[in-house]
Amino acid sequence: DIQMTQSPSTLSASVGDRVTITCRASQSISSWLAWYQQKPGKAPKLLIYKASSLESGVPSRFSGSESGTEFTLTISSLQPDDFATYYCQQYISYSFTFGQGTKLEI
Amino acid sequence: QVQLVQSGAEVKKPGASVTVSCKTSGYTFTSYYMHWVRQAPGQGLEWMGIINPSGGSTTYAQKFLGRVTMTRDTSTSTVYMELSSLRSEDTAMYYCARQSTVGGGTFDHWGQGTLVIVSS
Numbered sequence: 540d541i542q543m544t545q546s547p548s549t550l551s552a553s554v555g556d557r558v559t560i561t562c563r564a565s566q567s568i569s570s571w572l573a574w575y576q577q578k579p580g581k582a583p584k585l586l587i588y589k590a591s592s593l594e595s596g597v598p599s600r601f602s603g604s605e606s607g608t609e610f611t612l613t614i615s616s617l618q619p620d621d622f623a624t625y626y627c628q629q630y631i632s633y634s635f636t637f638g639q640g641t642k643l644e645i
Numbered sequence: 646q647v648q649l650v651q652s653g654a655e656v657k658k659p660g661a662s663v664t665v666s667c668k669t670s671g672y673t674f675t676s677y678y679m680h681w682v683r684q685a686p687g688q689g690l691e692w693m694g695i696i697n698p699s700g701g702s703t704t705y706a707q708k709f710l711g712r713v714t715m716t717r718d719t720s721t722s723t724v725y726m727e728l729s730s731l732r733s734e735d736t737a738m739y740y741c742a743r744q745s746t747v748g749g750g751t752f753d754h755w756g757q758g759t760l761v762i763v764s765s
Contacts, residue, residue, distance in 0.1 A: 573751040582740055582755035588748030626690055630750030633704050635692035
């Protein structure tokens with residue numbers, strides 16, 4: 540199975556900060572990478588697909604990029620609603636593996 | 646609007662089976678693959694498998710082969726996930742998630758989750 544390694548596991552930040560979360564794939568996944576946001580007690584929400592495409596309705600402060608097998612989620616200016624856990628997910632193969640998550644906290 | 650409504654929480658004994666349902670509305674049921682994803686308490690997300698509601702074909706994660714069965718009922722636009730031989734490690738929130746047509750193998754709509762507790 541393809542392994543997805545996220546870093547950091549926890550990130551402390553403040554409203555207005557620019558933050559970056561990284562996800563590294565154990566092998567090439569082309570651009571088949573998604574990012575989700577999950578808040579406590581809620582289902583995940585799709586933010587980004589195909590590494591850099593913004594899901595409809597998602598604020599433009601969220602963006603994604605890629606470089607080889609390394610993928611990045613950037614939030615340009617943190618808002619109070621953004622404090623949550625973020626997961627990456629590969630979907631090149633029928634294992635659909637997720638990263639272990641990054642908890643973004645104040 | 647698209648809705649995925651799951652069945653209620655379950656408490657099961659080790660060795661038993663559980664069936665979770667996911668009733669859909671607001672879109673053409675047979676046009677979108679459906680996945681099941683689970684999340685143990687305080688842990689990350691784990692993909693379990695996929696069902697094509699049109700023909701009923703399935704693909705399961707290696708980890709769950711032999712223990713999981715996914716089915717669908719097109720008359721009620723509902724998908725089901727049965728997990729057998731339950732053990733304590735199966736205690737988790739189970740989600741159904743619709744596969745996006747725009748985003749490929751991503752999940753654009755999720756059920757609210759069904760908590761399954763396995764305890765003697």
